[in-house]
Amino acid sequence: MSGKILNVALVGLGIGRSHIVEGYLPNADKFRIAAICDLNQDRLDSIGEEFGIEQRLTDFDALLQMDDVDIIDVCTPPMVHYPQIMAALKAGKHVICEKPLVGSLAQLDEVMAVEKTAKGKLMPIFQYRYGDGIEQVRKIIGSGLAGKPYVVTAETFWKRTSEYYEVPWRGKWATELGGVLMTHAIHIHDIVTYLMGPITGLFGRVATRVNDIEVEDCVSASCVLESGALASLTATLGNQDEISRIRLAFENVAFESDHEAYSPGAKPWKIIPANDEVAAKIDDLLKGWVHVPPRFETQVARFHDALTNGAALPVTTDDARRALEIVTAFYHSSETHTEVSLPIGRDHPKYQSWVPAAFRT
Incomplete structure (x- = not known):
């Protein structure tokens, strides 16, 4: 399996372009960009032409239906990471996702629960x-x-x-x-x-x-x-x-x-x-x-090794949780002027959300 080329569908072409340039092109013996997805048609066409990618979609759900796609690489704005990760895992895909992985510890625990029974593996980005x-x-x-x-x-x-x-x-x-x-x-x-x-x-x-x-x-x-x-x-x-x-x-x-x-x-x-x-x-x-x-080149190469040779994931959802616990602790400590103990559990006041109540949708 070590020589298998894995097909990637990349959604979000802002930081997503860096994933292509720094991660997938230097690892062309391991990955092929099968499709790209973005709501901005001009950017979609520009990057598609630049890298010779024919499959250009504006509908994320369409990526999930592509049988030849092994990995969904999520590079969209933070507020849509959670639903896109969940949908991709439930569709049986491997998932790469930019930081922040999700928008709360509660969401992350839901993702981790789905991950345990999912066919695919999830790797957060910490390049x-x-x-x-x-x-x-x-x-x-x-x-x-x-x-x-x-x-x-x-x-x-x-x-x-x-x-x-x-x-x-x-x-x-x-x-x-x-x-x-x-x-x-x-x-x-x-x-x-x-x-x-x-x-x-x-x-x-x-x-x-x-x-x-x-x-x-x-x-x-x-x-x-x-x-x-x-x-x-x-x-x-x-x-x-x-x-x-x-x-x-x-x-x-x-x-x-x-x-x-x-x-x-x-x-x-x-x-x-x-x-x-x-x-x-x-x-x-x-x-x-x-x-x-440095950066994406090594992280995605090690992800390929994990998927094809059974190596350990280079970054895990446990790592993402530890990072988001620091974020949660910062906000709570600043608000209450108290020291926060980590790890943070389900009983913490900001477990469901660190976003101030006035800004929650």
């Missing part, structure tokens, strides 16, 4: 996990060489002006489902837990300070992780340049990410060992390193 830098750091931590974790700081300092919000669904609770927490910082916060393990306590604040929008564009939190390590999470959409910066301090080594905003894992990270002995062990561990392509 920032991939690249030489993050892979090397994860290998060092996993080997035990790093030792006891102390602290981590994570900064998502990006810039979004009013023009960004001219796209009708952005900046609104009903359609974007959140702001910088949901659409931007969720990547860097996922990296924190990917490398350091789950957050168990969070005290956070959110604010809207940069643009005239409904949702937040500045956040900051103090956290404790399951290991006992401490974390600081800060994000803004009002920075004058754009960086993503992650710094981790362990007993035997410190790490700092490459600062590139949208691919912090692409280049090797700064690795600062405590002494020459630790440095020699790290060099030995990383000897003969094989390049790991």
